[in-house]
Amino acid sequence: xxxxxxxxxxxxxxxxxxxxxxxxxxxxxxxxxxxxxxxxxxxxxxxxxxxxxxxxxxxxxxxxxxxxxxxxxxxxxxxxxxxxxxxxxxxxxxxxxxxxxxxxxxxxx
Amino acid sequence: xxxxxxxxxxxxxxxxxxxxxxxxxxxxxxxxxxxxxxxxxxxxxxxxxxxxxxxxxxxxxxxxxxxxxxxxxxxxx
Amino acid sequence: xxxxxxxxxxxxxxxxxxxxxxxxxxxxxxxxxxxxxxxxxxxxxxxxxxxxxxxxxxxxxxxxxxxxxxxxxxxxxxxxxxxxx
Numbered sequence: 492x493x494x495x496x497x498x499x500x501x502x503x504x505x506x507x508x509x510x511x512x513x514x515x516x517x518x519x520x521x522x523x524x525x526x527x528x529x530x531x532x533x534x535x536x537x538x539x540x541x542x543x544x545x546x547x548x549x550x551x552x553x554x555x556x557x558x559x560x561x562x563x564x565x566x567x568x569x570x571x572x573x574x575x576x577x578x579x580x581x582x583x584x585x586x587x588x589x590x591x592x593x594x595x596x597x598x599x600x
Numbered sequence: 601x602x603x604x605x606x607x608x609x610x611x612x613x614x615x616x617x618x619x620x621x622x623x624x625x626x627x628x629x630x631x632x633x634x635x636x637x638x639x640x641x642x643x644x645x646x647x648x649x650x651x652x653x654x655x656x657x658x659x660x661x662x663x664x665x666x667x668x669x670x671x672x673x674x675x676x677x
Numbered sequence: 678x679x680x681x682x683x684x685x686x687x688x689x690x691x692x693x694x695x696x697x698x699x700x701x702x703x704x705x706x707x708x709x710x711x712x713x714x715x716x717x718x719x720x721x722x723x724x725x726x727x728x729x730x731x732x733x734x735x736x737x738x739x740x741x742x743x744x745x746x747x748x749x750x751x752x753x754x755x756x757x758x759x760x761x762x
Contacts, residue, residue, distance in 0.1 A: 511693050514709065669755070
């Protein structure tokens with residue numbers, strides 16, 4: 492029980508470091524949103540499962556289960572809503588081979 | 601742990617006063633209210649933290665967004 | 678074990694608040710606020726399991742609901758205003 496909880500907490504910490512790194516160094520809103528949404532959902536879910544394993548069977552586990560299910564539903568919905576907001580306010584997605592004048596060089600597909 | 605959160609609250613409040621975009625200021629006030637709820641939670645006051653989470657994060661953000669929607673979004677000069 | 682998780686989450690909140698502070702557009706700040714909200718929820722749950730008090734989990738549930746409602750209202754009012762960012 493204790494080793495399984497430690498494994499889940501370490502997994503959550505690893506996902507959390509990946510998510511923070513992605514949010515800090517990615518170049519665009521959409522890529523940052525992808526890193527933030529996937530890594531934060533997975534890491535917080537891992538933390539919740541580790542806390543459930545530590546707390547044992549009881550009334551605390553029921554509330555943790557309710558919070559986990561609600562968070563697992565609402566966080567991807569919030570990420571989708573932010574992506575729709577960024578799309579509707581006119582932010583263009585980032586491309587690596589973006590050229591200012593397309594006549595000067597050949598474009599890659 | 602509490603000291604780090606209090607320093608972050610000071611940074612957030614100064615930036616929310618200095619920024620020109622009103623929607624960003626509302627976002628920074630939301631982050632300020634979040635950290636305030638966390639500080640209340642760490643000081644063993646769960647009822648105050650519950651009220652702060654309900655009022656500061658929910659109702660306060662909704663009312664401020666409504667005010668910004670009724671007026672101009674950018675502050676001039 | 679939970680104490681190290683608490684310190685890790687506080688440092689992680691401190692790092693990911695940088696995107697809220699330096700974000701160029703409002704959508705960037707909103708992404709950072711979503712990340713900070715998720716990590717704060719994890720920190721609340723870890724503290725309440727560490728202290729073994731049942732009343733502290735209600736704060737986490739209420740916080741989760743109202744954070745989602747805040748993001749919902751924030752994007753509902755300002756979507757469709759193209760070119761203001």
